[in-house]
Amino acid sequence: MALDLRALPKVQLHCHLEGTLSAARFRELGAKHGIDLGERARVPLADTYRFTNFGEFLLLFRDVSETLRTPEDYYTLASDYARDAAAQGVRYAEVFVSPSVWTWFHHGIDVEATFAAMRTALDAATRQTGVEVAFICDLTRNFGADRALQTAELAVAMKPYGVIGVGLGGDEAKWPAELFEGAFAYAREHGLHTVAHAGEAAGPASVRAAVERLGAQRIGHGVRAIEDPAVVDLLARRRIPLEICPTSNRLTGAAPAHLPHPIGDLDAAGVIVTIDADDPALFGTTLIDEYREVEQTLGSQAIFRFAANAIEASFAPASRKDALRAELAASRDSGGAVEV
Ligand SMILES: [Zn+2]
Numbered sequence: 120m121a122l123d124l125r126a127l128p129k130v131q132l133h134c135h136l137e138g139t140l141s142a143a144r145f146r147e148l149g150a151k152h153g154i155d156l157g158e159r160a161r162v163p164l165a166d167t168y169r170f171t172n173f174g175e176f177l178l179l180f181r182d183v184s185e186t187l188r189t190p191e192d193y194y195t196l197a198s199d200y201a202r203d204a205a206a207q208g209v210r211y212a213e214v215f216v217s218p219s220v221w222t223w224f225h226h227g228i229d230v231e232a233t234f235a236a237m238r239t240a241l242d243a244a245t246r247q248t249g250v251e252v253a254f255i256c257d258l259t260r261n262f263g264a265d266r267a268l269q270t271a272e273l274a275v276a277m278k279p280y281g282v283i284g285v286g287l288g289g290d291e292a293k294w295p296a297e298l299f300e301g302a303f304a305y306a307r308e309h310g311l312h313t314v315a316h317a318g319e320a321a322g323p324a325s326v327r328a329a330v331e332r333l334g335a336q337r338i339g340h341g342v343r344a345i346e347d348p349a350v351v352d353l354l355a356r357r358r359i360p361l362e363i364c365p366t367s368n369r370l371t372g373a374a375p376a377h378l379p380h381p382i383g384d385l386d387a388a389g390v391i392v393t394i395d396a397d398d399p400a401l402f403g404t405t406l407i408d409e410y411r412e413v414e415q416t417l418g419s420q421a422i423f424r425f426a427a428n429a430i431e432a433s434f435a436p437a438s439r440k441d442a443l444r445a446e447l448a449a450s451r452d453s454g455g456a457v458e459v
Pocket residue numbers: 133135288316339397398
């Protein structure tokens with residue numbers, strides 16, 4: 120019997136808000152701004168985001184970024200996200216946003232007004248459904264060290280809108296961790312948490328660098344740590360959680376498509392693992408789909424353990440963590456609300 124994964128109270132730690140834009144909303148924004156979306160507007164809705172290789176995915180990411188132009192667009196995006204998250208049983212989330220990508224595509228966008236609009240949407244969602252959402256500003260490796268520091272400064276300035284940390288996505292092979300030590304130190308000195316994508320497009324040395332040089336408190340993906348037992352041991356000893364996104368890992372090649380995902384081996388080695396969906400709309404998945412995939416290979420006890428890991432790995436205040444733990448324990452004690 121399978122768990123009712125929708126009822127399972129969940130914490131979401133690795134989801135890019137821009138990557139949650141639904142295909143229908145993407146087309147709507149394209150029409151609103153008079154953007155020619157080409158084939159993407161003509162194929163069946165379910166095929167809007169189809170891609171077959173990484174190059175095509177980058178073009179898709181560009182097109183999505185093109186349609187998100189105004190604070191109002193981000194209000195809609197955040198509102199849609201929060202409604203969908205609540206419907207999937209998410210209680211608390213720390214979502215990535217990439218302001219340096221917004222301004223790359225749209226020089227004139229009012230960044231503070233955009234954060235304010237998203238905050239308004241998310242606060243309304245909290246009142247309606249109880250879901251709480253904080254922001255982590257991605258510094259985006261590809262824009263270089265100076266821009267990363269500017270984005271870290273922006274993240275600090277946006278704390279009143281619910282920014283609690285900085286992250287580091289982008290091309291880890293070409294833009295290694297050591298370039299970003301200054302930006303991470305600045306963020307930490309100003310009270311922000313620090314996380315980093317690593318061990319996705321580059322190997323275990325990149326994971327080690329994110330931990331040792333950047334002081335990352337969590338690692339996005341980190342799956343290629345499995346290639347070096349010493350790095351697995353480092354993650355386990357320092358209790359650095361991994362945010363694992365199985366579908367994303369398969370599509371980007373971070374994990375081999377033909378083998379069971381290494382999440383089970385990492386868990387067995389004592390690494391704290393959590394489950395997430397990365398860019399769910401673009402990857403054609405949902406948080407529940409990712410939980411289901413892991414449940415099918417590792418079983419329901421692993422699901423409860425990983426859901427508990429996400430609570431502990433979050434940056435939620437202690438009182439919020441207590442409430443989340445209690446809710447998860449109640450769900451487990453009731454048998455996890457078995458699906459019928
Ligand atoms: Zn990611």
